[in-house]
Amino acid sequence: MNKRIGFIGCGQMGQAMIQGMIDAGLVEASDIAATALSDETIDFVTDEYGINISNENKRVARESDLLFLAIKPYVYQGVVQEIKDEVSEGTVVITIAAGITLDAMKEAFGRNVKVIRSMPNTPSLVGAGMSVLCPNDFVTKEELAEVMEVYESFGEAEVVEEKLMDAVPAVSGSSPAFVYMLIEAMADMAVQQGLPREKAYKMVSQSVQGAAQMVKETGRHPGELKDAVCTPGGTTIAGVTKLEEAGFRNAIMQGMKACTDQSKALSKGN
Numbered sequence: 001m002n003k004r005i006g007f008i009g010c011g012q013m014g015q016a017m018i019q020g021m022i023d024a025g026l027v028e029a030s031d032i033a034a035t036a037l038s039d040e041t042i043d044f045v046t047d048e049y050g051i052n053i054s055n056e057n058k059r060v061a062r063e064s065d066l067l068f069l070a071i072k073p074y075v076y077q078g079v080v081q082e083i084k085d086e087v088s089e090g091t092v093v094i095t096i097a098a099g100i101t102l103d104a105m106k107e108a109f110g111r112n113v114k115v116i117r118s119m120p121n122t123p124s125l126v127g128a129g130m131s132v133l134c135p136n137d138f139v140t141k142e143e144l145a146e147v148m149e150v151y152e153s154f155g156e157a158e159v160v161e162e163k164l165m166d167a168v169p170a171v172s173g174s175s176p177a178f179v180y181m182l183i184e185a186m187a188d189m190a191v192q193q194g195l196p197r198e199k200a201y202k203m204v205s206q207s208v209q210g211a212a213q214m215v216k217e218t219g220r221h222p223g224e225l226k227d228a229v230c231t232p233g234g235t236t237i238a239g240v241t242k243l244e245e246a247g248f249r250n251a252i253m254q255g256m257k258a259c260t261d262q263s264k265a266l267s268k269g270n
């Protein structure tokens with residue numbers, strides 16, 4: 001890709017995206033510039049990814065065409081104050097935090113800047129990310145296509161209207177955590193029943209991945225796929241009955257709602 005890519009902040013999510021785009025062959029590691037606060041992170045990222053990393057936010061902001069702000073939501077204001085005069089008119093700034101709205105970015109910069117609000121997730125690290133994007137009015141179609149190319153290098157990407165962005169963390173950014181909880185709980189019980197832990201993780205994670213692939217590739221309704229697993233009087237329907245008694249689906253729905261409510265609250269606070 002013929003664009004200078006910069007990351008302000010290079011923690012869990014920044015590293016996942018960087019590894020994903022390098023593995024996909026989109027860019028060379030040496031073409032990516034990033035910043036972090038601690039020398040420990042700078043040393044680790046240098047050794048692990050071979051990108052150019054420093055603590056020079058202003059320089060990276062000045063020298064990037066696509067500038068990812070991979071920092072925690074509560075440091076956005078301070079970082080934007082620091083870098084805003086370095087960001088040129090042609091640079092596209094990409095946010096990755098829940099609740100940082102396009103308006104909040106315009107206000108923080110104090111001028112019209114090209115901004116794309118996005119919500120990626122950590123499976124980007126292994127090329128299986130799900131990212132959702134929303135550009136402001138100053139981003140051209142070509143620029144959006146370039147940024148989509150970046151996101152699609154490490155997974156799938158969709159564009160939605162900004163009013164839907166608060167519903168997005170529940171299905172992209174945060175949802176892997178919920179699935180890890182499911183995998184952990186399933187494996188714990190398998191271990192309790194005598195299966196070795198490593199085998200339990202392998203069996204459960206492969207089954208979860210396979211089920212997700214079935215939904216994606218067959219296009220069949222998840223309920224229909226579930227029914228196809230349930231033998232009358234068999235093991236699956238016994239498990240389904242117990243899960244429903246324990247409020248399984250309702251618990252998931254409430255978790256998704258809480259995630260969305262929190263994103264809305266964060267959006268209002270900015």
Ligand SMILES: NC(=O)C1=CN([C@@H]2O[C@H](COP(=O)(O)OP(=O)(O)OC[C@H]3O[C@@H](n4cnc5c(N)ncnc54)[C@H](O)[C@@H]3O)[C@@H](O)[C@H]2O)C=CC1
Nearest residue numbers: 009010011012013014036037070071072073096097120173
């Ligand atoms: N971890 C995840 O699964 C996801 C995170 N996000 C969002 O990504 C953003 C980053 O999250 P994580 O990577 O998890 O956090 P993290 O704490 O792992 O990384 C944050 C990075 O920012 C750096 N940093 C902090 N202050 C800085 C400053 N003033 N200048 C330059 N660098 C600075 C830190 O050194 C660190 O490298 C957050 O806004 C989060 O909401 C979005 C989707 C998923």
Ligand SMILES: O=C(O)[C@@H]1CCC=N1
Nearest residue numbers: 097098169172173174
């Ligand atoms: O928990 C959070 O707020 C961030 C956004 C999505 C995943 N992590």
